Amino acid sequence: xxxxxxxxxxxxxxxxxxxxxxxxxxxxxxxxxxxxxxxxxxxxxxxxxxxxxxxxxxxxxxxxxxxxxxxxxxxxxxxxxxxxxxxxxxxxxxxxxxxxxxxxxxxxxxxxxxxxxxxxxxxxxxxxxxxxxxxxxxxxxxxxxxxxxxxxxxxxxxxxxxxxxxxxxxxxxxxxxxxxx
Amino acid sequence: xxxxxxxxxxxxxxxxxxxxxxxxxxxxxxxxxxxxxxxxxxxxxxxxxxxxxxxxxxxxxxxxxxxxxxxxxxxxxxxxxxxxxxxxxxxxxxxxxxxxxxxxxxxxxxxxxxxxxxxx
Numbered sequence: 419x420x421x422x423x424x425x426x427x428x429x430x431x432x433x434x435x436x437x438x439x440x441x442x443x444x445x446x447x448x449x450x451x452x453x454x455x456x457x458x459x460x461x462x463x464x465x466x467x468x469x470x471x472x473x474x475x476x477x478x479x480x481x482x483x484x485x486x487x488x489x490x491x492x493x494x495x496x497x498x499x500x501x502x503x504x505x506x507x508x509x510x511x512x513x514x515x516x517x518x519x520x521x522x523x524x525x526x527x528x529x530x531x532x533x534x535x536x537x538x539x540x541x542x543x544x545x546x547x548x549x550x551x552x553x554x555x556x557x558x559x560x561x562x563x564x565x566x567x568x569x570x571x572x573x574x575x576x577x578x579x580x581x582x583x584x585x586x587x588x589x590x591x592x593x594x595x596x597x598x599x
Numbered sequence: 600x601x602x603x604x605x606x607x608x609x610x611x612x613x614x615x616x617x618x619x620x621x622x623x624x625x626x627x628x629x630x631x632x633x634x635x636x637x638x639x640x641x642x643x644x645x646x647x648x649x650x651x652x653x654x655x656x657x658x659x660x661x662x663x664x665x666x667x668x669x670x671x672x673x674x675x676x677x678x679x680x681x682x683x684x685x686x687x688x689x690x691x692x693x694x695x696x697x698x699x700x701x702x703x704x705x706x707x708x709x710x711x712x713x714x715x716x717x718x719x
Contacts (some may be wrong), residue, residue: 452704504613522610528655529703532682536702542685546655548607 434483435565435582438538439463442487443567443578445533449526453502456572463567467555468577472496474520474527475556477547478534479585486556487531488579489523495574496523524549556581600718601628603647605638605664606680607656611703615651615680621707624714635659639667647675649718651701654681654688665695676717680705 447458473490491499500522501511511519527549535541558564562583569576602624604615612631619627630645632638636659638652652661659667665677677697681688684702692700699713 449704452706500610504610505617518609521608525608525610528608528682532684532703535683535685542687546683548655548657 431563431582435563435580438485438487438534438580438582439565439567439578441537442530442534442580443569445530445537446489446569446576446578449530449533450571453499455499455502458569458571458576461568461570461575463565465563465565467564467566467579467581469555471577472520472523472551472553473577473579474523474549474551475579475581476524476527476531476549478531478544479547480540480543480545482585483544483582484585485580485582487527487534488556488577488581489526489530490555490577490579491574495576498572498574499523499526499576520551524551558583561586600624600649601630601645601647603630603632603638603641603645603650603652605632605635605650605652605656605661607633607653611653611680618705618707618710622710622714623707624710624718627718633658635661635664635667638664642668642673642675649676649678649714651678651680654679654683662691662695665692665697669696678713678717 443460450458468490471490471492473488475486475488478485478487496519497508497511500519501508503522531546535544535546558581562581564579564581567578569578604612606612616629619629630641630647632641634656652664654661661679668675668677679692679697679700681700682703684700689700698717701709701713
């Protein structure tokens with residue numbers, strides 16, 4: 419776990435990150451329903467980001483918070499998510515290249531971040547970045563904290579990742595692009 | 600009707616095209632662009648009657664594209680299909696001349712309801 423327990427806007431970082439994690443998990447469950455994945459069940463919440471799973475991240479920032487929302491899963495999990503998202507059979511997805519799978523994962527993170535923004539109290543002020551795909555977990559400094567919720571949909575497990583710190587921590591700088599006027 | 604779908608995600612362009620078909624607009628001719636800059640070229644070459652654009656894209660965002668079109672005096676119908684649907688973004692879109700903003704995730708019913716008044 420990336421340690422750190424500084425205060426953001428008078429609220430302890432662990433409190434804020436738990437709120438983000440709950441909202442993001444709720445949003446992913448809703449998105450899974452829209453994609454007609456099997457029903458999502460929460461397995462556990464942990465601090466460590468899975469080291470052996472690729473996934474997509476997107477930054478969400480405002481004046482106080484700098485965060486990344488991520489969705490990680492196995493190669494098979496990514497293909498299942500892609501198949502449901504695109505309305506394709508798994509056999510068809512097998513013919514897609516890694517770039518196309520990564521594109522789908524980035525779009526999942528993008529949609530998820532938009533849902534989080536609308537669901538989170540005060541989310542209106544958050545600015546979305548451009549989603550990025552990573553084969554390995556992202557690492558940040560001591561002022562940043564991470565939390566992970568593992569959810570299962572059918573035979574696949576998805577890790578919903580929140581990496582959060584004060585804006586000055588620079589989390590989410592990669593791919594950031596202001597989206598709201 | 601010719602529709603230009605603008606999104607940096609190929610997957611999302613596929614989903615938009617599929618949703619158009621599911622919403623009963625399968626007869627539309629669809630052309631694609633990867634960002635606002637690419638869209639400007641496609642608009643000149645293809646003369647679409649409707650543009651469905653993402654907001655947040657590299658090179659040139661959807662709102663920058665819309666503002667460019669307004670500056671040029673373009674009257675092409677323009678709507679956003681984007682991951683954010685906040686009140687401030689809807690207001691910004693409307694002020695720049697967008698007809699609608701569809702927030703992701705969406706379905707065929709949403710497309711049918713929102714697009715129908717603009718594609719008759």
